[in-house]
Structures are given as C-alpha cells and as structure tokens.
Amino acid sequence: MAKAFKLILADPEVKVVLVNIFGGIVRCDLIAQGVLAAIEEVGVSVPVVVRLEGNNAEKGSEILANANVKIESLNNLKDAAKKAVELAS
Amino acid sequence: MSILVNKDTRVIVQGFTGSQATLHSEQAIKYGTNIVGGVTPGKGGQIHLDRPVFDTMDEAMKAVSPNAALIFVPAAFCKDSILEAAESGVELVICITEGVPTLDMLMVKKRVDELGVRLIGPNCPGIITPDEAKLGIMPGSIHMPGSVGIISRSGTLTYEAVKQTTDLGLGQSSCVGIGGDPIPGSSFIDILKLFEEDDQTEAIVMVGEIGGSAEEEAAEFIKTSITKPVISYIAGQTAPAGRRMGHAGAIISGGKGTAADKITKLQECGVHIADNLLEIGSKTAEVINL
Numbered sequence: 617m618a619k620a621f622k623l624i625l626a627d628p629e630v631k632v633v634l635v636n637i638f639g640g641i642v643r644c645d646l647i648a649q650g651v652l653a654a655i656e657e658v659g660v661s662v663p664v665v666v667r668l669e670g671n672n673a674e675k676g677s678e679i680l681a682n683a684n685v686k687i688e689s690l691n692n693l694k695d696a697a698k699k700a701v702e703l704a705s
Numbered sequence: 706m707s708i709l710v711n712k713d714t715r716v717i718v719q720g721f722t723g724s725q726a727t728l729h730s731e732q733a734i735k736y737g738t739n740i741v742g743g744v745t746p747g748k749g750g751q752i753h754l755d756r757p758v759f760d761t762m763d764e765a766m767k768a769v770s771p772n773a774a775l776i777f778v779p780a781a782f783c784k785d786s787i788l789e790a791a792e793s794g795v796e797l798v799i800c801i802t803e804g805v806p807t808l809d810m811l812m813v814k815k816r817v818d819e820l821g822v823r824l825i826g827p828n829c830p831g832i833i834t835p836d837e838a839k840l841g842i843m844p845g846s847i848h849m850p851g852s853v854g855i856i857s858r859s860g861t862l863t864y865e866a867v868k869q870t871t872d873l874g875l876g877q878s879s880c881v882g883i884g885g886d887p888i889p890g891s892s893f894i895d896i897l898k899l900f901e902e903d904d905q906t907e908a909i910v911m912v913g914e915i916g917g918s919a920e921e922e923a924a925e926f927i928k929t930s931i932t933k934p935v936i937s938y939i940a941g942q943t944a945p946a947g948r949r950m951g952h953a954g955a956i957i958s959g960g961k962g963t964a965a966d967k968i969t970k971l972q973e974c975g976v977h978i979a980d981n982l983l984e985i986g987s988k989t990a991e992v993i994n995l
Binding site: 638655670 | 843846870983
C-alpha cells in the first residue's frame with residue numbers, strides 16, 4: 617500500500633487519491649489499517665478518499681473514522697468518486 | 706440449471722497444501738463446494754482439510770474420481786499442472802494463478818483443445834454457481850441464485866456486477882471469470898454458448914476491457930447466435946494507449962483494442978451497453994423488464 621501511494625504521488629499533478637477496494641477475500645479492516653500505515657509512512661499531503669465494500673467493510677470504515685488522519689471513507693463508489701472530484705477542484 | 710459447475714461437481718485442488726489453496730479451499734468447502742481431495746507432489750497420503758492428498762492427478766482420479774480441477778500452483782508450474790489435469794480425464798480445469806508465461810499457454814491451449822477439456826483462466830477468479838459450488842477466489846456472500854449469467858475478464862469488476870445484480874434481486878445463474886491474460890483457456894464466445902443453452906439464464910452480462918479483440922469477436926457471435934439479451938460494460942474508457950492496465954492482456958497496442966472501438970462494435974451487434982460501472986445492474990434490470 618505504501619508503495620502504491622509513493623507511485624501515485626510521484627506525479628506532482630495528483631490532487632487527491634481515491635482508494636477503491638472491493639474486499640473479496642481481502643478484509644477491509646486490513647486494508648484500512650494498511651491505508652493508515654501507508655499514509656504515515658509516505659507522508660501524504662493530498663486528501664485521501666477511501667471506498668470500502670465487501671468483507672468487513674463496516675469495520676474498515678470504523679477504523680478510518682477513528683483515525684487521527686483525515687480520510688473520507690464511503691462505501692459507495694459513486695459517492696466516493698464525487699467526493700474525490702470535489703476535493704480535487 | 707446453471708453452467709459448468711453445480712453442487713455435484715467433484716473438485717480436486719492442485720497445489721492443495723499451499724497457503725493460497727488452503728485459504729480458498731476452506732472458503733469453498735464452507736460454501737458447500739464438493740472438494741473431494743487435493744494434489745501436492747510429495748505429500749501424497751496426507752490428510753489436509755479433512756480430505757486426502759495425492760501425489761499425482763492420476764492417483765486422485767483413481768481414488769476419488771473428480772470431474773473438475775482447481776489450480777493454485779505457482780505460475781512456473783501451471784503448464785505442467787494444467788496438462789496433468791487435462792490428461793487425467795477431468796472435464797473442466799480452472800487455473801487461478803496469475804503470471805503464467807504466454808509461451809506456456811500457447812502450448813497448453815493447443816493441447817487442452819485437442820483433448821476436448823475445458824480450461825478456464827489462467828489469471829482469473831474462477832467460477833461460481835450461487836448456493837451450489839464455488840471454484841475460485843470470489844467472495845461467496847455477495848452472490849444470490851438468479852437469472853443473470855456473468856462473464857468477465859476482470860475479478861473485481863465481476864464482483865461489482867454481482868453485487869449490483871444481487872442488490873436488485875436479479876441474482877446470478879453462474880459467474881465465470883475467463884481471466885485477463887492474452888491467451889485465455891476459454892473465450893467470451895465459449896461461455897456465451899453455454900449461457901445461451903442454460904434455461905436459468907435470462908440475460909447475460911459481459912464485462913470486457915481494453916486490449917485484444919475478444920469483445921469484437923464476441924459481438925459478431927452475439928449478433929448471429931445469441932438470442933438472449935446481452936449487457937456489456939467495457940473497462941478502460943480513459944486508458945492511455947501503450948500502457949498495460951493491470952492485466953497482461955489489457956493494453957491498447959497500435960491503436961487497436963480501445964474501449965470506444967469495442968463499444969461501437971458491441972452496439973452495432975445489438976448489445977446493450979452500461980456506460981458506467983455502477984449501471985451494470987440497473988441496465989440489466991431495465992433490459993430484462995423490456
């Protein structure tokens with residue numbers, strides 16, 4: 617996850633990062649923890665929007681909601697995309 | 706009815722004792738899939754997940770007579786595993802592994818066709834018939850028995866289509882991930898034929914993506930040979946040319962294989978297009994209720 621953030625943020629034009637996960641076998645709470653760890657490690661300065669759906673999605677959203685970092689967490693892709701565009705402009 | 710797999714399918718898992726195979730076999734067994742054993746060379750005679758382990762497919766065939774093989778072995782060994790399964794006498798081989806060399810697949814594809822064995826994948830989520838059998842890595846919980854047949858080159862996009870059709874109460878007859886590689890064992894056309902013949906399937910959702918010409922070929926086939934409504938979504942509408950988008954086969958090369966070309970062709974052949982990933986379910990409901 618940290619590597620993915622680094623790759624994306626290597627482009628200075630990136631104004632917002634949208635993480636879209638449909639947890640099939642992967643658990644969304646693990647993903648949420650991964651996102652938080654990555655943000656801490658990489659030092660992300662742009663807004664981050666996360667869409668979690670599937671396995672343990674609620675638990676994942678809860679983890680993100682209780683984090684110190686400001687992350688927009690939604691479980692609907694449409695809303696998440698809209699939010700990302702809104703934050704980018 | 707359904708296609709390819711049901712509660713009576715006798716499944717053997719190749720690479721059974723590995724970590725990925727163990728995880729997904731556990732889930733499949735919990736889902737109700739009839740896994741009759743596994744194959745891991747050198748571990749024959751052991752019991753894994755309460756099922757017998759064999760050294761070879763031939764031994765497994767003699768002992769538990771499987772009719773489908775599900776493969777979780779590392780990419781470098783897939784060629785051997787697929788051929789071993791195909792020659793053992795199973796009718797269906799599903800290879801989940803990503804990264805199988807294209808050159809290996811050239812040989813494998815020729816051989817399985819000669820043997821008349823159906824291969825699904827590689828680099829795919831597998832096949833599920835809701836509430837009956839799950840031969841793959843998809844999340845079982847989002848599926849629901851119903852009337853929509855789903856074929857896809859992408860795993861996660863299949864899940865999106867599945868969840869939407871479940872949320873709308875349509876459900877699925879079977880869902881088949883054909884995989885994202887340049888040489889898949891089965892094409893859209895192979896699976897379209899099966900859904901056409903399946904009574905339970907009322908409409909077919911085909912999720913394609915940029916690269917290659919599988920969608921264009923499927924479009925021609927749909928025009929001449931499919932009477933059921935087909936709804937399609939093509940991923941990669943904003944993909945830049947020359948860049949591989951996640952899958953080995955998902956690349957616009959020499960200006961060919963763009964989403965726009967595929968969509969135009971599909972529309973010409975009477976396929977209903979969902980413009981947006983989030984409209985696959987609603988478009989399907991709309992088409993079914995026409």
